[in-house]
Amino acid sequence: MQKRSRQRDLLLEILRSTTCHPDADWVFARMREQMPNVSLGTVYRNLSRLAEEGIILKLDVGQNADRFDGCINPHYHLACKGCGAVVDMPMAYTPNLNAAAEAESGCEIEGHALLFYGKCPSCAGSL
Amino acid sequence: MQKRSRQRDLLLEILRSTTCHPDADWVFARMREQMPNVSLGTVYRNLSRLAEEGIILKLDVGQNADRFDGCINPHYHLACKGCGAVVDMPMAYTPNLNAAAEAESGCEIEGHALLFYGKCPSCAGSL
DNA sequence: ATATGTGCAAACTGTTTGCACACGA
DNA sequence: TCGTGTGCAAACAGTTTGCACATAT
Numbered sequence: 443m444q445k446r447s448r449q450r451d452l453l454l455e456i457l458r459s460t461t462c463h464p465d466a467d468w469v470f471a472r473m474r475e476q477m478p479n480v481s482l483g484t485v486y487r488n489l490s491r492l493a494e495e496g497i498i499l500k501l502d503v504g505q506n507a508d509r510f511d512g513c514i515n516p517h518y519h520l521a522c523k524g525c526g527a528v529v530d531m532p533m534a535y536t537p538n539l540n541a542a543a544e545a546e547s548g549c550e551i552e553g554h555a556l557l558f559y560g561k562c563p564s565c566a567g568s569l
Numbered sequence: 570m571q572k573r574s575r576q577r578d579l580l581l582e583i584l585r586s587t588t589c590h591p592d593a594d595w596v597f598a599r600m601r602e603q604m605p606n607v608s609l610g611t612v613y614r615n616l617s618r619l620a621e622e623g624i625i626l627k628l629d630v631g632q633n634a635d636r637f638d639g640c641i642n643p644h645y646h647l648a649c650k651g652c653g654a655v656v657d658m659p660m661a662y663t664p665n666l667n668a669a670a671e672a673e674s675g676c677e678i679e680g681h682a683l684l685f686y687g688k689c690p691s692c693a694g695s696l
Numbered sequence: 697a698t699a700t701g702t703g704c705a706a707a708c709t710g711t712t713t714g715c716a717c718a719c720g721a
Numbered sequence: 722t723c724g725t726g727t728g729c730a731a732a733c734a735g736t737t738t739g740c741a742c743a744t745a746t
Contacts, residue, residue, distance in 0.1 A: 445700050445744085445746070481702070481704065481705095483705090483736090483737080484702055502630075508736090531676070532674055533672075543658055547647070548690035549656070551685050552650070553687070554683060554684060556666070557682050557683075558676070559678075561676060561679075563675035563676060566677035570724070577726085594710090608728045610713080613710090617711095633709070633736095635710085
């Protein structure tokens with residue numbers, strides 16, 4: 443049976459109130475501000491759980507730590523080489539990439555992830 | 570000054586003679602068959618070095634370990650949920666995705682990675 | 697009451713690094 | 722010879738897990 447917990451509720455609230463695609467440590471730090479005894483293990487457990495349930499998104503940008511996104515409608519990201527941020531791209535998700543991929547490949551496509559590298563607006567301005 | 574080494578030469582030869590997008594451990598195992606004293610550290614050092622030099626490609630498929638590709642012309646991959654393999658997709662690389670992304674975003678795009686998930690031809694047949 | 701979730705700390709995996717020695721130019 | 726690369730082992734980062742206790746239903 444499914445049980446709620448204050449920890450998971452808070453985690454979700456924190457994740458949904460930011461657009462910064464944070465990693466587990468960032469979430470952990472924000473959690474501690476409001477719930478000083480929460481443990482890192484709990485953060486990891488709930489992040490994976492929510493991701494498996496499809497309530498949040500787990501992003502794999504080529505950096506060391508996984509990042510998470512409270513916004514689950516499919517969209518694309520850019521990993522900034524300047525500041526390391528991960529930002530949402532304002533471009534339409536292209537569902538027929540899946541069909542295109544399935545066409546000649548003999549593969550059964552379930553989805554795709556498209557990640558751009560380059561510089562975010564603020565880092566593009568400076569050098 | 571740049572120096573060759575038997576280890577790096579062998580590594581590159583191994584990587585170029587497979588299409589399986591292996592991780593460091595797999596390469597390490599193959600290396601040991603021909604060079605029993607090679608160390609894992611050397612494998613990692615040379616993989617990162619060759620990737621930085623643009624001689625090989627480092628792939629980030631959402632699995633734990635990084636994978637490497639001896640083929641460096643840009644192309645897309647599928648990560649198979651069945652067997653865990655990473656396979657090349659027989660579809661054209663789309664350079665103007667970069668332009669499209671740059672259009673409204675204010676970002677400076679350098680490139681993109683497109684990763685499909687689903688099942689490879691052999692796993693698609695069975696369940 | 698009882699199953700599910702938590703906190704803590706230890707374990708684990710993939711990767712990096714410091715150091716003394718080996719090797720290529 | 723002299724600087725770069727290697728082997729080894731220890732260190733590291735991110736993540737997972739076992740266990741006793743706490744909590745939601």
